[in-house]
Amino acid sequence: MGSYVPSSGTEREEMLKKIGVATVEELYASVPHEMLLKSLNLPEGKSELEVSAEMEALAQKNTIFKTVLRGAGAYDHYIPAAVKSVTSKEQFVTAYTPYQAEISQGILQSIFEYQTMICSLTGMDVSNASVYDGATAMAEAVAMCKERKRTKAYISATVNPVYLDVVKTYCSASNTDLTVVPAKDGKTDAQALEALLSDTASCLLVQQPNFYGLFEDAETLGNIAHAAGAKYVICANPISLGICKTPAEYGADVAVGEGQPLGMPLAFGGPYLGFMACKESMQRKLPGRIVGETTDLDGKRGYVLTLQAREQHIRREKASSNICSNQALCALTAGVYMAAMGAKGMAQAATLSMSKAHYLAKSLCTVPGVRMVYDGDYFNEFVTTLPQCDKVLSALEKKGILGGLPVEEGVLWCATEKVSKEELDRAAAIVKEVLA
Amino acid sequence: MKLIFERGEEGQGLSLMPACDVPVVKPQSGYAREDKLNLPHVSENELSRHYSELGKAVHGVNDGFYPLGSCTMKYNPKINEAVAALPGFTGVHPLQPEETAQGCLEVLYDTEKALAEISGMDSVTLQPAAGAHGEFTGLMLIKSYLRFKGEKERVKIIVPDSAHGTNPASAAMCGFEIVNIPSAPDGCVDLEALKNAVGKDTAGLMLTNPNTVGVFDKNILEITKIVHDAGGLCYYDGANLNAVMGVVRPGDMGFDCIHFNLHKTFSTPHGGGGPGSGPVGCKAFLADFLPGVRVKKDAEGKLHASKSPKSFGNVKAFGGNFLVVVRALAYILTLGKEGIPEAAKNAVLNANYMQACLKEDFDLAYNVHCMHEFVLTLDRLHRETGVSALDLAKGLLDNGIHPPTMYFPLIVHEALMIEPTETEPKETLDEAIAVFKQLKKLAYENPQALHDAPTKTPVRRLDDVKAARTPVLKYKFQ
Known part of the structure; x- marks a missing residue:
């Protein structure tokens, strides 16, 4: 049996004596006797070597693709070595939420820096310290925008379907009316939106680039939302913001998104990072923790958790959200990633991803039967038709390539800076071969 | 301490990205960023030293005693970190074909089974990302079940005044009305207050046991019976499970659903506030309503993920904070029965x-x-x-x-x-x-x-x- 209990038998006896009981079991006297468990139906504990071998065997059952041409909410970007090194420091890994500010300055300052970088990236005024992921960030944004007389939320059908599902769940929970704005040619149908919006509209949620990788006419959509008196929420791909227009430039009131591309591995879906930022006028409605700058008794600069009157431990049922634990270590990861990349690196990663995706699209479309489903401008994802989809994807998988994701409209492909021209050529050649 | 923005100089940076080996494509003017992107400009050495300096101004479990009540700041074993860093786990795309992610599915399957056994529940979802997220999920289970049964008048959740703040906050997010009941002088549930609070409008009770004053409520069977007799369900806040795991099970106390905090009870690190993981377990009659997918093993031992048609949806994209689950499984394997x-x-x-x-x-x-x-x-x-x-x-x-x-x-x-x-x-x-x-x-x-x-x-x-x-x-x- 493995154990992390350090006290010896003698020490335990001493402790029992001090307490005044003969056995530990006596301390459980208030548990009804018939309820006490005889034994857990689990295997016996194991040594570290055995656990290590067992977990490694499980890991080896997975296929790790050398080339990943699939995104759809989880992106295979390069993670700088410095990011892994910093974020595995034990102080950061093993600390609690920085409620005791005097011994948590490192974490508090790192969050303050993260907040600053998220504001830079999105163009917004205020960022929180993170929520669980992009999907829950979107759902929290709906709650943020709700007002007494404005209760109806609108969401574009072109957002990631998993995000849509999570937003639906949260809206169903809080009995919030949610309308899905239909898509036209892979983008939000602006005319339909105009017709649907009512004077009780609280917000419009749009993803930019959207699930199909396409750039929405985000400025027009924002204008329509604002004309109806609704708040405008943009869910952005953070890597794209290295070169693409920011949510603020499109007029968004709230910017949210999935921060996973900022230094987090694919990891079968988590832990990821939900980022949330907003205009200053909405800062008191932001959910979750926020770090602010202040001074100590000697006038020295320092950081604390602030504006806590929004939070559950103070406001209980009147809090802006129930969130307590967030994704702090992932926010640190994103902060270190952005610091390592700098503005130049962010622009490079974005440009490389976009360029590679366009090259891949062009290459794939030389294969007979493969064509672009939509003709709009796109970032690093796009949808093509793909005859014999299963056969093609499985041929790619056999060669170590995870192809695009089958979706209703075709196959959704993705490229990042990690894939070389050679790999892209190889993928296109395999598709050609299968379909020949 | 300097902020990272106060270090280095414009033009400095790491050399991370290669030259572009395909024709360069950039967004057209309507989609191109015009705002200057202000990010740090530091060398790798400055970056590394900056975070070392920040690290020195942090107190982790690794740095000393951490007797933080209700947070279970136990030691975070190194083997857990080692296995969570295995490329065979970190490199798996959440949407890759099932047959290529059998190891991940097995991690989920094994962890679900172990947590069900420890809690005395029948099914578990690993999708919730944190304790409060688990509370939200558990309450949505209750809400979905009551909706299914057509009991729409059950809109109230009873919460003792000693409860964690997340309890009432989660109930409010799920559209419930909160009924706060005072604790008895011994810090436990006041049975009379509870009897007076329950009725035809009761959806359920949220309770921590042992409670937040560190006492195991000896009346627990009567408490859960009072709520059940009134037609409500009982939710177990697993924040304090560390006191009773393997000794007594919430399922045997009469609870219908529970959330776990893997970052408390199961030794995964707190990361300065997260990520945690807040799996939710429930009795069989609630299992069909669980969010996300269920992992099942077929006759040949292959694992399949499928969604129940009655599932209330998803509380998060993909399967949860997977690498946190990996750590917890390593811990469970180490400790064993x-x-x-x-x-x-x-x-x-x-x-x-x-x-x-x-x-x-x-x-x-x-x-x-x-x-x-x-x-x-x-x-x-x-x-x-x-x-x-x-x-x-x-x-x-x-x-x-x-x-x-x-x-x-x-x-x-x-x-x-x-x-x-x-x-x-x-x-x-x-x-x-x-x-x-x-x-x-x-x-x-x-x-x-x-x-x-x-x-x-x-x-x-x-x-x-x-x-x-x-x-x-x-x-x-x-």
Whole structure:
């Protein structure tokens, strides 16, 4: 049996004596006797070597693709070595939420820096310290925008379907009316939106680039939302913001998104990072923790958790959200990633991803039967038709390539800076071969 | 400490990205960024040193004793970190074909099974990302079940006044009305108050057991029966599961669903506030409503993920905080059937030992044997010396000890809630007890010293009021 209990038998006896009981079991006297468990139906504990071998065997059952041409909410970007090194420091890994500010300055300052970088990236005024992921960030944004007389939320059908599902769940929970704005040619149908919006509209949620990788006419959509008196929420791909227009430039009131591309591995879906930022006028409605700058008794600069009157431990049922634990270590990861990349690196990663995706699209479309489903401008994802989809994807998988994701409209492909021209050529050649 | 924006110079940076080997494509003007992107500009050395400096101004479990009540700050085993970093886990795309992710599915399958056994539940979802997220999920289970049964009039969730703040907040997010019931003088559920609170409009009760004063509610079977008899469901807040895992199961106490905190009970690190993981377990009659996918094993041992048609949806994209689950599974495998109750019992032993020693100098909020944590009330000390629970906590900082949870539960004045966990040796407990006693002595001899504490930390007490009145929430670039 493995154990992390350090006290010896003698020490335990001493402790029992001090307490005044003969056995530990006596301390459980208030548990009804018939309820006490005889034994857990689990295997016996194991040594570290055995656990290590067992977990490694499980890991080896997975296929790790050398080339990943699939995104759809989880992106295979390069993670700088410095990011892994910093974020595995034990102080950061093993600390609690920085409620005791005097011994948590490192974490508090790192969050303050993260907040600053998220504001830079999105163009917004205020960022929180993170929520669980992009999907829950979107759902929290709906709650943020709700007002007494404005209760109806609108969401574009072109957002990631998993995000849509999570937003639906949260809206169903809080009995919030949610309308899905239909898509036209892979983008939000602006005319339909105009017709649907009512004077009780609280917000419009749009993803930019959207699930199909396409750039929405985000400025027009924002204008329509604002004309109806609704708040405008943009869910952005953070890597794209290295070169693409920011949510603020499109007029968004709230910017949210999935921060996973900022230094987090694919990891079968988590832990990821939900980022949330907003205009200053909405800062008191932001959910979750926020770090602010202040001074100590000697006038020295320092950081604390602030504006806590929004939070559950103070406001209980009147809090802006129930969130307590967030994704702090992932926010640190994103902060270190952005610091390592700098503005130049962010622009490079974005440009490389976009360029590679366009090259891949062009290459794939030389294969007979493969064509672009939509003709709009796109970032690093796009949808093509793909005859014999299963056969093609499985041929790619056999060669170590995870192809695009089958979706209703075709196959959704993705490229990042990690894939070389050679790999892209190889993928296109395999598709050609299968379909020949 | 300098901010990272105050280091380095414009033009500096790491060389991370290669030249583009395909024709360059950039967004057209309507989609191109015009705003300057202000990010740090540092060399790798400066970056590395910056975060080393920040790291030195952080107190983790690795740096010292952390008796933070209700947070279960136990030691985070290294093997868990090692296995969570295996490329065979970190490199798996959440949407890759099932047959290429069998190892991940097996991790989910094994963890679900173990958690079901530990809690006495029938099914478990690993999708929720944190404890509060688990509460949301559990309450949505209750809501979905009641909707399915057509019992729409059940709109109220009963929460004791000693509950964690997340309980009422989660219930509110799920559209429930909250009925707060006062605790009995012993800190447990007031049975009369509960009987008066339940009725045709009761959706359920949220309860922590052992509760937030560290006491196992001996009336638990009667409590869950009162709620069930009224047609409501019982939700178990698993924050304090560390006291009872392997000893007694929430499922056997009459609870219908539960959330776990893998980052408390199952030794995964807190990461400075997250990521955690808040799986939810439930009895069979609720299982079809669980969010996300269920993993099942076929006759050949292949694993398949499928969604129940009655599922209420998803609470998060993909399958949850997977790498946190990997760590928890490694922990469960290590401890096994004997190690799990051994951990619980030693958590209870350590807490009772500290309580027995500290009650010689401090007032206990409830003078009974405790479970994994206990609450001191510094009310008298505060009245007699002016030294508050906050002051004492700040005094602990100067002694390398992370303070207990302060001013919680709300029903205890000047509360300090102490949870030593099972991973601390007696030696550490004895040292901490001595520090507590010294500080009490100091409170009577020189209270000002404690009002002034801490003095040995990187900063002294910070001005919270200033931070909230004139919020500075980001760095202002020149």
